[in-house]
Amino acid sequence: MTDISFIAVDWGTTNRRAYAIDANGAVLRTERDGDGILAVPAGGFPDAAAAIRGRFDSDAPMLLAGMVGSNRGWVDAGYVPCTATLDAVAAATVVAGDGIRIVPGVSRSADGRGDVMRGEEVQLFGAVAAGLAPGDALLCQPGTHCKWAWMAAGAIADFTTAMTGELFSLLKAHSLIGADMAAGDVADGDAFRAGVEDARTRDLPAALFGVRASGILGLHAREDAASYVSGLLIGSDCHARLRGDARDVYLLADPVLGALYATAIDIAGGRAHLIDSHAAFVAGITRIHARIRQDPI
């Protein structure tokens, strides 16, 4: 395709999404597959990138983001410390191959508290750049490791990662309450909301044992356990982040997880706004690409 300005790849641990983007930032074509970095053999990244160019029939520049820039990926692209601007991130992209660059992650380490992100920064910049969220805002990216980012003048001023999704998976797969959690699916109903309410006490280790005890005592239906635990974990995350005044939260999430977080944010006194994470990624990576072209490093 001759109209392709550059090829962007959101290259995660287990999944990958490639976009062919034209000079106006419009997506000409996209493809998604399971060839995350864990599926790429040692030394296989140049071929994997060439294969994407081949499928898009283009030798356009490539700009990669996500775990492909980690120490388990193609090249370790490092981290830009907070406050991280789009310009600083664009200036820190790393050359991985011919016409191929990788976006660095973002870190914070003030007050002895360390945190890192890799891949999420593109969505955050893009959400603001595309007008999906204000330049001064709290953004949330739910998932295995849920990111909460405080943006200031369009830059990433600070952020916190919570192991929310991973804890849910661990508890379901391996804990005393795992069998109860397997008895029903997570739904945005009374049990989920009760979990969010109970999370106000911020006493997760006791609340989790309560699931088992309540089951034994017949206080709750086993089928509700997964929804309740999801409410406890997502609620813990939202109550911790929404201390003080009620605030707007811009959610970059799929509809299912987004709806659960929206409910929890509402209970925690915030206001949730769901925005399109794919549109945010495309807007962010296009701005970073434009910045690199404008002032080649």
Added chain:
Amino acid sequence: MTDISFIAVDWGTTNRRAYAIDANGAVLRTERDGDGILAVPAGGFPDAAAAIRGRFDSDAPMLLAGMVGSNRGWVDAGYVPCTATLDAVAAATVVAGDGIRIVPGVSRSADGRGDVMRGEEVQLFGAVAAGLAPGDALLCQPGTHCKWAWMAAGAIADFTTAMTGELFSLLKAHSLIGADMAAGDVADGDAFRAGVEDARTRDLPAALFGVRASGILGLHAREDAASYVSGLLIGSDCHARLRGDARDVYLLADPVLGALYATAIDIAGGRAHLIDSHAAFVAGITRIHARIRQDPI
């Protein structure tokens, strides 16, 4: 042995401890093995109990406590609701065989919060009966599922169980930070104390991800990860239980775990007193046995 008044067995899920006790409540002989209820085949409890009598060369009455009274044990001995007195628990013992009784557990379900214990109640009653703790006191039994019991006039008025030890094991065996946690043993040092301090924020899902991020950023040594996570979890437990005024906590624990909890209780503003959990069990089971003999049910 002809001096044996009764045989007490603290019969848990994976371990078992039997005591031959004389008419004065003194322990004549004790044995410990790994034949917890999971090691007893279906229908095998009568033979397992007879074998203990055989080894003690006695056909004295037996009084069993712990998971042997659960729905996975010999006979489901049910639960006595809070406020639970020693007399009420003694009156609710269940006959399992010839001269063999099982002590019930204790439950609480006020305000929709369910909790259960099974086996710990004997130590709690015994700690007070033997004068190891006052009749009105907060007692703590650390472990896989840490129990905190509020005693009033020697009865169990209320209690809370926290999944503290199980969460530590899950995180070490299965989580993103498990490899870091395997790099060093838990010790009562600076990293443990930093974890207890950081637990004040009551933001466990974020603090746990911070272990990973701090490792990547080189803020903390990997060898300290297990101690820090232990501090986070034990600290979360202690901060949640010691809200408000500083209080005395009577710890029924082995020396290693007892020392960690004592440090965390101190940081959380309490005062820890380590007491002997085996002595408490013997005192408790002897009082329950005496109550049953005095007023056979």
